[in-house]
Amino acid sequence: MPSLINFLFGKPLASYEDRDEKIGFGAGIPIFGLDALSSAAYGPEAALTILLPLGLAGLHYITALSTAIVILLSIVYFSYRQTIAAYPQGGGSYTVAHENLGIHAGLLAAAALMIDYVLNVAVGISAGVGALVSAVPSLQPHTVELCLGILAFLTLINLRGLREAGVVFLLPTWLFVGTLGATIVWGAIKTISSGGHPTPVVPPHQLMHAAEGVSAWLLIKAFASGCTAMTGVEAVSNGTQAFRDDVVRNARLTLTAIIAILIALLLGIAWQAQVFHVGATPPGQTGYQSVLSQLIGAVAGRGFFYYTAIASIVMVVALSANTSFADFPRLCRAVANNRYLPWGFTLRGRRLVYSQGIYVLTALAAVLIIIFQGVTDRLIPLFAVGAFLAFTLSQAGMVEHWRKQKSSNAVSIAINGIGACATGATLLVVIAAKFMEGAWITLLLIPLLVLLMNGVGRHYQRVGREIAIDVPISLDKVPDPIVLVPIDSWSKISRNGIQFAMTLSPDVRALHIETGEVTSNLQAHWEEWVAEPARRQGRKPPELVVLQSPFRYVVLPIIDYVRQQKNLGGRRIEVVIPEMVEQHWYQYFLHNQRGRALSEMLKLEAGPDVVIINTPWYLGKSNPAAENTAD
C-alpha cells in the first residue's frame, strides 16, 4: 500500500527539500503560460464568430480588433512587470488589492479569480474533449468520463508537485507554439512570394454575403469576445514565488516570453486569416470547422503537419486547465494565511504542494463538468468577467502602492493607471456584451463568495480573541473533581477503569444503566468487589449509581447525569470511559461502540469543564498495569 501511494504520488518530501520544487525560466513558460497561450486557439475564433453576419467584409476588421487586443495586452504586460518587481513573494491580484485597497477589495479580487480558475479547468478540459470528440465521433457518449479522466490525471500530476507537472506539459506547449508559428511563417512566405494573393492548399469555407452592415455594437461585442484571449496572463505574477534563484528576473523573463509569443500568434493568425479569407463557421452546426483548422489546412494542406498541429491544439486546450492547478491552491493559501479561508489551505502535503486547494479545485471542476455534461458552450460567457475584474483591482492596487511610496513614481503610477483604466473599461464592455448569456451568474457568485470568506474571517477573529492569552499558568488549588465511570458489568476493563478513576479524585461514581433488557451482577457484588477494599485502605468507597433508562438509551442518561451534577456546583467533572480496542477492523462490528459514541456526545453536548478520559483495553495484548495485581 505505501509503495502504491509512493508510485502514484511520489515519495514524501521533507520541508528542507523545498528548493528543489522551485522552477526556472524554461519550465515556467509551459506551467504558467499554458493558459495564456492556449487562448490563441479560441480568442480570434471567438471574435470572428461575432463578425460572421458581416460575411467576407468582417475579415477587414479582424486585424484592427486583434491590434486593439494586442495593445491592451501590452498595457497589461507592462503593468504586471511592475507587479512582479514590487511583489517578488507572489503578487497576485488578491495580494496587491488587499495590501493597497483593503481587505474587501482583496477578497473581491480573490473571489473573481477563484471562480475564473474553476471555470478555466472545466472549460479547458471540456473544450479539449470537445475537439477530440468531433474528430473521433464514436467517443461522443463517453464525453463526461473522458473529462473526469483528464481531471483525475491533472489532479494526480499536480499532487506529485510542480516540477514533474512542468515536464509533462513541456512537449505539448512547444509543439503548439511551434506548429502554429510555423503555419504563420509558412503562410507569410507564401503570401509574399505570391504578391499578397496566395492559393490555399485546401480552400477554406466560402464566406457568406453580408447579412447586415457593420455597427459599433457588433464590433464591441467582437472585441469583448476576443478578449478571452487575454485570460491567464496574470498567472506569472500570481505565482512568482515558485521561481528559483533570482525570482524577479526569472518571472519577468517568463512573462515577457509568454506575452511576446501570444502577441505574435494573435497578430499572425489575424493577418493570415485575412489573407487566406478564413472566417468562422457557425458553431454547433454540421460542417463546423474551427478557424485554426481551416487556416492550417489552407497553408499546409491536410497532411502529417496538419494532424500534428491539431493534436497539439487539442492537448494544449485540455491541459490549459493546469494553470489553474498551479494558481488556485496558491491563491487559497494566501487568503487562508490572512485567515479568510480554513487553515487547511495553508498546509503542504507530502510533496510540498498545497494539497487541499488541489482537492477543492478538482471537486468544484468535477461538479461543473457533471452538471454541464462536459458541454462548454454555456460556460464560456461566465468566463473572462472574473479575469478582468481581477486585472482592474490589481492595477488599481498598484497605483495606490506607488502613491504610498514617498519617492516620485510618476511613470510607474502612469503605467498602472493606464492599465487600470484600460482593463476596467474592458470589464464594463465584457459585462455589457455577455450579461444575458451568463455573465450575470458570475456577477452573482462573486459577492456570495466574498460574503462567505468574510464570514470565515469573522469566525477566526472571534475565536482568536476568545482563546488568545499571554499570561502564565495558574496553579491555584481547585476542588477535587467528580469522577464518573460508566460500566455495564464487572470485567477486567471496568475494574481497570475504576482503579484509574480512584487515582484522580476521592469522589468516584460508577454509572450503571438499567434498561430492563439485561440483568447484571454488579449491584450484588459492589460491596465485595469495590466498596469494601476501598474502605480497608481508608479510602472513600466509590459509589454505584444506577440510572433507569426505560427507552433503552444508554448514552443520553449519562449526559443528563453529567449536566445535573454540573448544575450542583462548580466542580470539574471527569468521565472515565473504559474502552475495548479491537485488533482487527472487522472486529469493530462485534463490540459495543458505545464508549466511542459517549466520548463524542460528551465532547459536543456536555459543555465546559467536563474532561473525557479513555482508558483503552487492548484485546489480545497484555495490559500490564491493569493486570499486575489481578491474578
Added chain:
Amino acid sequence: MPSLINFLFGKPLASYEDRDEKIGFGAGIPIFGLDALSSAAYGPEAALTILLPLGLAGLHYITALSTAIVILLSIVYFSYRQTIAAYPQGGGSYTVAHENLGIHAGLLAAAALMIDYVLNVAVGISAGVGALVSAVPSLQPHTVELCLGILAFLTLINLRGLREAGVVFLLPTWLFVGTLGATIVWGAIKTISSGGHPTPVVPPHQLMHAAEGVSAWLLIKAFASGCTAMTGVEAVSNGTQAFRDDVVRNARLTLTAIIAILIALLLGIAWQAQVFHVGATPPGQTGYQSVLSQLIGAVAGRGFFYYTAIASIVMVVALSANTSFADFPRLCRAVANNRYLPWGFTLRGRRLVYSQGIYVLTALAAVLIIIFQGVTDRLIPLFAVGAFLAFTLSQAGMVEHWRKQKSSNAVSIAINGIGACATGATLLVVIAAKFMEGAWITLLLIPLLVLLMNGVGRHYQRVGREIAIDVPISLDKVPDPIVLVPIDSWSKISRNGIQFAMTLSPDVRALHIETGEVTSNLQAHWEEWVAEPARRQGRKPPELVVLQSPFRYVVLPIIDYVRQQKNLGGRRIEVVIPEMVEQHWYQYFLHNQRGRALSEMLKLEAGPDVVIINTPWYLGKSNPAAENTAD
C-alpha cells in the same frame, strides 16, 4: 426532525410497554401465515410447469402430487404443534436443533433459515413486481426501483413494530384467501351442477399433445418443485413468543388455521385445474399466463372479481416477504444471545423491535435484488433447500427432546420421527432435482455462514475469557504517570491543558511539533509562562519537548514519542489532548481536527497502559475553571 422521525417510525416505546406489541390469533394469521399462504400462488404452478411435457395427460397427476404434498404438510403440521408446546418461548429450528443436537446442528439450521429468509424477501418482492409488470408493461424499465421501493416500505413498517405490520397485511391476506376460496367454491358448484364437465367462461390455454411419456423422475421433479408450497410453515413455531396471553394456545390456533387454509387451497386448486383443463404455460415466453389467472378466468370470467383476485395475489406475493421481517431478526437475536452473532442483534430499537436484524435483512435483500435486477427465475431454485434442511434438523431435534425426557413419549417420538424422515427424504429429493439449477449455491453458502458464526463465537469466547474477572479492585500504589500535552501555540486552550496535566502528575511534558512551516513563540516564552510559575510554587516545572518533523506529519511523531517512553519503563502514560469544540457542524472544516486524529491513532496504535484524556474547549461558551484565574 424528531417529529418527522416520530411520524415515520412511531413514538419511542419504553421497555415496560412491551406487552402491547404482542399479537393475538387474528393478527397472527397474516403476520406469520402470509409466507405459507402465498405459496398456494406458486406451488401448484411450479409442479404443473414440470408436467408441461406430458400435455393434457399431466393434469391427471396433479391431484395425486398435491395430495402427497398435503400429506407431507400434515406430518409437518403435527410435528410443529408439538414444537410449539415444548418451546413456548419460541422454538425455531435453531433453538430446537441447538438444544437437542448441539451447537453445530443449531448453527446449521440457523444458516439454512437465514439464507431462506433473505431469499424469500428478494423472491417475494421480485415475484410481486414481476406480476405487476406483466400486467402494466410500461413499468418494466423501473423493475429494480419498484422492488427497492417495496423493500423500503416493508422495512419502515417493520421498524414501527409488529402490531402495525399486522394491520397493514390483514386486508391483502384475507382478500387473497377470500377470492381464491370463492373461486374454488364457485368452480365446485359449476362442476357438480354440470355433472363434472363445466364450461369455462374464458377458455384456458389449449394444452399441447404429450411430448414425452410419464417417468418417475419427472414426477419426482414435479413433486420437488411443488414443495415450494411448503416454505414458510415454520414461521409460527419460530415466533411463538410474539403471541400474547396463552401463548401455546394462540400459536397452535394460528398454525392450525394457516395449515388448514393452505391445504384447502392446494387441493381445491388441483381439483379445479383438472376439471377445467388448466395447465401451465411455458414461463418466460410470449402468451405466458399463470395457472391461477387461467383458473379464475375459466371459473369467473374477466370481470371485477378477476381483477380483484389478481391484485390480491400480486400484493400477497410481494408482501409475503414480510414473514421474513418478522422472523429473521428474531432468529439473529437467538443466535446472538448464544454469542454466535454480534451483540447488536440482541438490542431492541425505539419501537421494541430488533432493529439491526431488520437492517441486515434489508441490506442483503437489496443486494440480491440489485444483483439479479429483480428477476426471480434464477433465484427460485436456491430456495426451499434451506427450509427443508431446517425442517429436518428441527424434527430430529424434537425426537432427541422427547428421548431425553424420562417419561414415555412413544407417540411424540413417533410423530416427530416420521416428520424428520419425511422432510429429510424430501430434502434429498429437492437437492437432487434442483442441484444444477442453483441449489448448489445454497449448499455452498450454508457451510460458509456456519463457519462465520463459529468464528464470531470463538472470538467472543476468547474475549470473555480474557476480560472475565471476579476479583476486587486493587489499590496498590503505582508510580506517577508521565503526562504528555501536545500543544502548538500558547492559548487559553493549551494553558488549560497544561494546568489540568499538572493535577495528574509531577512529570508533565509539553510536546511541540516543529514542521518548519510555522514558527511559534512557545520556546521563547516557556520559562516565563510555565516553568517559572511552577518553580515559584515549589512544583517541578513542565518540560517543553520539541519534536522535529521534516515531513510535516503531526500525529506520528507523538505516537513515536509515546512508544519510546513506554520502552523506557513500566510507567503509565497519560496524553492530555486539548481540543476545540465547534458550536456548529460547519465550523468543523475551519479548525484543526488533529486532536481527534491523535485520539483515534493513540487508541489504535499506542498499545496498553496509555490513557487518552480530552480537555474540550467550547467556542462561544464560558469555560469557567480554565478562565477563572486567567484575566
